[in-house]
Amino acid sequence: MMSEQQITSSSPIQPAKRIDPLAVIVRFQSLIGLVLVFAGGIIFSPRRHGVILFIQPDNIANIVRAVSETGIIAIGMTFVIITAGIDLSVGATLGLASVVTATLMVSGGFGLITTVLAVLLMGTCFGLIQGAISSKFRLEAFIVTLAGLQAARGLALVVSGNQYINISYGDGPGLAPPIFAVLGGRLFGNVVPVATIVFLIFACIATLVLNTTRFGRYVYAVGGNERAARISGVPVSAIKIAVYAITGFASALAGIVHAGQFNFGSANDGTGYELTAIAAVVIGGTSLFGGSGSMVGTIAGTIMLGALANILQLNNITPAMQLLATAAIIVLAAVLQSLVRRREGLGR
Amino acid sequence: MMSEQQITSSSPIQPAKRIDPLAVIVRFQSLIGLVLVFAGGIIFSPRRHGVILFIQPDNIANIVRAVSETGIIAIGMTFVIITAGIDLSVGATLGLASVVTATLMVSGGFGLITTVLAVLLMGTCFGLIQGAISSKFRLEAFIVTLAGLQAARGLALVVSGNQYINISYGDGPGLAPPIFAVLGGRLFGNVVPVATIVFLIFACIATLVLNTTRFGRYVYAVGGNERAARISGVPVSAIKIAVYAITGFASALAGIVHAGQFNFGSANDGTGYELTAIAAVVIGGTSLFGGSGSMVGTIAGTIMLGALANILQLNNITPAMQLLATAAIIVLAAVLQSLVRRREGLGR
Amino acid sequence: MNQVVLSAKGVTKHFGGVQALRGVDFDLKVGEIHALLGENGAGKSTLMNLMSGVHTPDLGEIFIDGKPARFHSPRDAQAAGIATIFQELDLVSSLSVAANLFLGRELVYPHGMLDGKAMLREARKRLEAIDRSIDPAQLVGELSIGQRQVVAIVKALSYASRALIMDEPTAALTVGEVDRLFDIMRGLASSGVGIVYISHRLEEVPQIAHRVTVMRDGKVAGVTEPNAPQAQLVQLLVGRPLNELYPPRSDRVGDVLLRMRQASFRPHRASPGWQAPSKIDLDVHRGEIVGLAGVMGAGRTELLSALYGTGVPGRWQGEVTIGGKPARLRSIAAARRAGLAFVTDDRRGAGLMLRMSVGLNLVMSIIRRISPNGLLSARRQDDAIKSSFGNFDIRPKNPEIAVGALSGGNQQKVVLAKEVLGNPSLLLLDEPTRGVDVGAKGEIYARLRKFASHGLGILVASSEMPELIGLCDRIVVLRNGCSVAEFSGGVSEHDVLAAANGREG
Amino acid sequence: ADPLVKACAKDGEFVVGFSQANNAEPYRQHVNDELEAAAKAVPQFTLQIADGAGNVNTQTSQVDNFITQKVDLLLISPFEAAPLTPAVKRAMDAGIPVIELDRKTNGEAGKDYTAFIGGDNYKIALAAGEYTSKTLLPDGGEAAVLEGLPSSTPAVERLNGFKDGVKANSKIQIVAEQAADWLPDKAQTAFAAMLQAHPDIKMVYASNDMMAAGALLAAKGAGKSVKIIGTDGLPGPAGGIEAVAKGDWSATFTYPTGAKEAIDMAKSILLDCASSVEPTVTVDTTAITPENAKQMMGK
Ligand SMILES: Nc1ncnc2c1ncn2[C@@H]1O[C@H](COP(=O)(O)OP(=O)(O)OP(=O)(O)O)[C@@H](O)[C@H]1O
Ligand SMILES: Nc1ncnc2c1ncn2[C@@H]1O[C@H](COP(=O)(O)OP(=O)(O)OP(=O)(O)O)[C@@H](O)[C@H]1O
Ligand SMILES: [Mg+2]
Numbered sequence A, B: 001m002m003s004e005q006q007i008t009s010s011s012p013i014q015p016a017k018r019i020d021p022l023a024v025i026v027r028f029q030s031l032i033g034l035v036l037v038f039a040g041g042i043i044f045s046p047r048r049h050g051v052i053l054f055i056q057p058d059n060i061a062n063i064v065r066a067v068s069e070t071g072i073i074a075i076g077m078t079f080v081i082i083t084a085g086i087d088l089s090v091g092a093t094l095g096l097a098s099v100v101t102a103t104l105m106v107s108g109g110f111g112l113i114t115t116v117l118a119v120l121l122m123g124t125c126f127g128l129i130q131g132a133i134s135s136k137f138r139l140e141a142f143i144v145t146l147a148g149l150q151a152a153r154g155l156a157l158v159v160s161g162n163q164y165i166n167i168s169y170g171d172g173p174g175l176a177p178p179i180f181a182v183l184g185g186r187l188f189g190n191v192v193p194v195a196t197i198v199f200l201i202f203a204c205i206a207t208l209v210l211n212t213t214r215f216g217r218y219v220y221a222v223g224g225n226e227r228a229a230r231i232s233g234v235p236v237s238a239i240k241i242a243v244y245a246i247t248g249f250a251s252a253l254a255g256i257v258h259a260g261q262f263n264f265g266s267a268n269d270g271t272g273y274e275l276t277a278i279a280a281v282v283i284g285g286t287s288l289f290g291g292s293g294s295m296v297g298t299i300a301g302t303i304m305l306g307a308l309a310n311i312l313q314l315n316n317i318t319p320a321m322q323l324l325a326t327a328a329i330i331v332l333a334a335v336l337q338s339l340v341r342r343r344e345g346l347g348r
Numbered sequence C: 001m002n003q004v005v006l007s008a009k010g011v012t013k014h015f016g017g018v019q020a021l022r023g024v025d026f027d028l029k030v031g032e033i034h035a036l037l038g039e040n041g042a043g044k045s046t047l048m049n050l051m052s053g054v055h056t057p058d059l060g061e062i063f064i065d066g067k068p069a070r071f072h073s074p075r076d077a078q079a080a081g082i083a084t085i086f087q088e089l090d091l092v093s094s095l096s097v098a099a100n101l102f103l104g105r106e107l108v109y110p111h112g113m114l115d116g117k118a119m120l121r122e123a124r125k126r127l128e129a130i131d132r133s134i135d136p137a138q139l140v141g142e143l144s145i146g147q148r149q150v151v152a153i154v155k156a157l158s159y160a161s162r163a164l165i166m167d168e169p170t171a172a173l174t175v176g177e178v179d180r181l182f183d184i185m186r187g188l189a190s191s192g193v194g195i196v197y198i199s200h201r202l203e204e205v206p207q208i209a210h211r212v213t214v215m216r217d218g219k220v221a222g223v224t225e226p227n228a229p230q231a232q233l234v235q236l237l238v239g240r241p242l243n244e245l246y247p248p249r250s251d252r253v254g255d256v257l258l259r260m261r262q263a264s265f266r267p268h269r270a271s272p273g274w275q276a277p278s279k280i281d282l283d284v285h286r287g288e289i290v291g292l293a294g295v296m297g298a299g300r301t302e303l304l305s306a307l308y309g310t311g312v313p314g315r316w317q318g319e320v321t322i323g324g325k326p327a328r329l330r331s332i333a334a335a336r337r338a339g340l341a342f343v344t345d346d347r348r349g350a351g352l353m354l355r356m357s358v359g360l361n362l363v364m365s366i367i368r369r370i371s372p373n374g375l376l377s378a379r380r381q382d383d384a385i386k387s388s389f390g391n392f393d394i395r396p397k398n399p400e401i402a403v404g405a406l407s408g409g410n411q412q413k414v415v416l417a418k419e420v421l422g423n424p425s426l427l428l429l430d431e432p433t434r435g436v437d438v439g440a441k442g443e444i445y446a447r448l449r450k451f452a453s454h455g456l457g458i459l460v461a462s463s464e465m466p467e468l469i470g471l472c473d474r475i476v477v478l479r480n481g482c483s484v485a486e487f488s489g490g491v492s493e494h495d496v497l498a499a500a501n502g503r504e505g
Numbered sequence D: 001a002d003p004l005v006k007a008c009a010k011d012g013e014f015v016v017g018f019s020q021a022n023n024a025e026p027y028r029q030h031v032n033d034e035l036e037a038a039a040k041a042v043p044q045f046t047l048q049i050a051d052g053a054g055n056v057n058t059q060t061s062q063v064d065n066f067i068t069q070k071v072d073l074l075l076i077s078p079f080e081a082a083p084l085t086p087a088v089k090r091a092m093d094a095g096i097p098v099i100e101l102d103r104k105t106n107g108e109a110g111k112d113y114t115a116f117i118g119g120d121n122y123k124i125a126l127a128a129g130e131y132t133s134k135t136l137l138p139d140g141g142e143a144a145v146l147e148g149l150p151s152s153t154p155a156v157e158r159l160n161g162f163k164d165g166v167k168a169n170s171k172i173q174i175v176a177e178q179a180a181d182w183l184p185d186k187a188q189t190a191f192a193a194m195l196q197a198h199p200d201i202k203m204v205y206a207s208n209d210m211m212a213a214g215a216l217l218a219a220k221g222a223g224k225s226v227k228i229i230g231t232d233g234l235p236g237p238a239g240g241i242e243a244v245a246k247g248d249w250s251a252t253f254t255y256p257t258g259a260k261e262a263i264d265m266a267k268s269i270l271l272d273c274a275s276s277v278e279p280t281v282t283v284d285t286t287a288i289t290p291e292n293a294k295q296m297m298g299k
């Protein structure tokens, strides 16, 4: 008896800190899928005169350009999903924003800055209204934003008069300020797409907001346990409304980038982006049940999906095989991440 | 003191049973949206020689025919959503099933019954595999079924050789059994569409299964509190796998109905059906967070969405206004249902 | 009476880096009520989880009737006649009471359909043995914590054929229900069922147990007789002698903080089962700890939650003042502005973010304070977390692990620590020590007393009569939502009970 | 003059990339089939097809990928014109000749892109409208339109073309106009509702064959015989040509793919070292009517 007692008191319950290689992997588990896809990309990349096409700066630029719009949206979506919400209206809001951008500049004669501010404001309000309806009447966000999707497409058709709107540049009525076209361009030796720069800047700001601000902490709290958050004095309704305002803002930003990249506004643009964005968020390790997730994961998930599509196309895989391969790799990446998570007992 | 004691013992804590008109509404709250849409339909219906077109048997038949495929899928989806899962692969599985149906009958020379059984089995297995992967590796169903969506479309492309496959009827090689065309027909005085009959029969069976069987009870338990279900001896993994097998079965059934109605199979058919089906389920009052919901609600939600589209089309509303009106009415119906729910303190 | 029905030999279990059990031997004899005691995190629940098939041991084995048993799921254990009441009351809140009672063993008609009527009938019959206030058709989500505990008990009782494991079944029960439960347990034991009984209420042990095993730090610290002196039990439990459990009462009491006179709460709409507070007369002064006593359903939880704004929506009538000013308690935000903080009795449902870390949970109510100008300050956060660990001895001392992985008692400490961090002036506590071990209880009492001596007012509802009597300066008794009597601290248990039950003292 | 492609050679090996707007539409699948068939006849060519999935962003990134792969010639059928203009310019800048099918990007043929081969959506719909007013409903009556995806180029152009075409006959009234997003199931539902609201509808113009097939099902369901005009003139058993031949529809107007012309042009650029090609090749529509349907079926 006595001896047992002594052993006990000399070994505190606190676990010994082992240096564990697994712990390192866990810390970066949201990046595992990305690393795997890049490794696969390098292995399976076609080569031309010994050059690995996949990791050519141009090709990397293509990948990150292609995902910049859905990436911007996915970043907004991360906030929503961490609160255990969902926003299906993002793609349609992108379409609406692209139409409004084009209309304001082409028909409205608005300048660059006023247009951008007006469209961002519109997107933010659109999200805000959805958040307010969902929060005030306690409706599932799924339903409210599904209605929002339809409303945004309807509004876009109204604004555009059922037409698509081309953006021409120049000085004068009916022409958009030429500087707007820079969104479709590339900088730094014509390599880095401007759309990607917008995406990365937005990603950095969002990462900071989520990780280092009071608001970010509230977002996690609301998703972690709404009742507990409310009892602890978290302004739950305000936070819930705010995250939809953020997705609205992000979608509008993506819409502006879209209009600038493609010189075009159409009510149909952005169809299906909601699923791609949600997929990027979830592949990045954010749970649809709320309370956990990371912005870095979302960024990794976004780029991973883009790199995957790229490597398949570089190899000229048939569409059928591309679909099958995408399916297989997404599941594989998810399984690996989950195995790592489980080994550390952090499983859901 | 003494008198109080008597009061106490004569008034047990159990709440008094009042007869409450509201309680009746609550009991049928999932039908409220449907009733509203029908009332609106009658009011706004175009008339011809004093006849209200909206409630003509022909028109009602058109409504229920139009929703029969998504309805069948929504019924399967209800099981999944009650377990707090989701299945995005349903539309693609419908496409796959329609292609396989056409191929088996036209190229494979299979008879009616063998074809139907083979396709249903295939759909069930497809769902089962997704359920098993998601359950075994503890992956979010969203990701697994998103991969499933791509896999099903990929398989359908492989099976069909990137073509849509026409079904011609007759006796001989390359022709399908003529009886299969009955799925596109109408019975009972050429009014009731056969597709609708399939939908309603499936709905009745599913309602019985969900409400009166042990399996149905387990479905609720798994979604309500997985841990509690597990420690009560509910075979949680089996139930989770089973519900995806059910959506797979339902999607295959819908695919067969689709092939029969349109006399062809195409890999792209059913695109976007997943959102429509989920919307029908959620409008019917089933929570995406699992544990609660009803089959009657899903059926009501399905028909409500169809009736809404129909009344807008009868009035030849422009696409833009149709989208806006649909959005408004969906939110309105959801708000009304939620107000009723809340009055009874059942709100989440 | 010497035949062993259920036993564990040398079982070891670890979760990630935490060693929960280190080679434990345990046995349960036929017809025996075997009390299992131990500090929070000692490994009691883990041991029971192994015997009921929730987890499998890393090393060692479980035996039934001397034969090795391999449980792959709780289903297997149940099939072997072992029923369990889990500490965390795992019930499905969206299903009815009856559906929960029969979950996994539904009654069906011969043709296979569920026999709902029979289940309702049978459920009502079984519930009546302990608590007739529960309607079997009600959703579990609408029940109070105490009522849920009854449901969990009844559920396990109904299929315990060989052994019954009860993990803190009485934590949310009041004396009446506990007595009825003990009667039932004695009946079961005499019919040959072995019962493992886990509790932190040491005074219950001599009443009910035949044998006592004490665990500490994942090992068995000793096996003794139930009527061993309490001091000896405590010594075994915490590894050191414990002096007085309750701190001395304060004699210096400040101004009145909360004052209620004929205060009634009018819900905006009728909510069946919700005992609206009415005609409450109550004062809490600065520096004072006031207790709320009452039987289950007397309305203690409702009074606290109506003050804090988390109950059903409604408004107060009559006089309610806080700090001398009429209180405007319309919302949680308003209550917090008035200096209130609330510790809920539903720690998993409304108290904790189970999948988030202990640290994040702790700072939840002071996010504003640790983020001056909107940016989180890691230093302030770490200071706050450190002070919580210091004040409440949360184990393991690692703020990184998910709070859901803590033992029940340690989870309770987190809920308590979190609200104290907010520096409230009036602390509303609902069952604050549910599931907390004696040693930790003593420390919590001491902390509460210390906070009070700094001018904090505390209003505490508890089902543990000794706790109320030992800790509180005054005790207000509620019955059917009304305040019916008031005692000063140190009163006899009998007097309080009599008032709570509506009998002359 | 210099050849358009320096590496041109009779016996070279060439990769031709085709960026298709959206494989999911049967018409586009038909384009792919014809291109594959035509390319197979040229042993020097390897044809790679990428599916833009109906999304200008995806299609842009696929053009970028073709540039990375340095294909020898790019064929593109842009989902929308303006959005793909910058991508086409990048290909041209990289020295890859671009032949556009179906839809022109902005700029000048021969300079901003090598050549355009295709039909004219407005014109074929105009022809359908004129056929309606002259041949199908000379005595007038109620007509309906099933539109494609609202605000997409072909939907807008075909709608306008048909409306302008029937203006020739003032006795024809368009009583209903609904979007069915190119899909047969939506078309069936929408046309069923139209027939409810307007039982006297005599004909329906469907902006593609798939919607015409849906309209036929709706008419059958309502027990009505309605004159149906499709668009695209797809071959094969489920296509418009056979439907006209069977007498199910009144007519369909082919929207030529230009596949054969495109591969021929690629041959002259890559194999024959052409220094210039015809910058704009318009391929005419053929009206498939009961008169010629049977003989067109074999083609
Ligand atoms: N699922 C789990 N994951 C990780 N750690 C766990 C898990 N379950 C228990 N533990 C750890 O195992 C140890 C023993 O916990 P256990 O729940 O058995 O304690 P207990 O004796 O029941 O305490 P209490 O009296 O507070 O309920 C604790 O340190 C706890 O944190
Ligand atoms: N119909 C209901 N709607 C909402 N909440 C309810 C309902 N019934 C019970 N509750 C909740 O249950 C708790 C009330 O518990 P109850 O008073 O019945 O039992 P108790 O907590 O054991 O005893 P005491 O009331 O003395 O604390 C409250 O938290 C209340 O919110
Ligand atoms: Mg425990």
Ligand SMILES: [Mg+2]
Pocket (backbone or CB within 6 Å): C144, C146, C300, C301, C302, C345, C430, C461
């Ligand atoms: Mg209580």
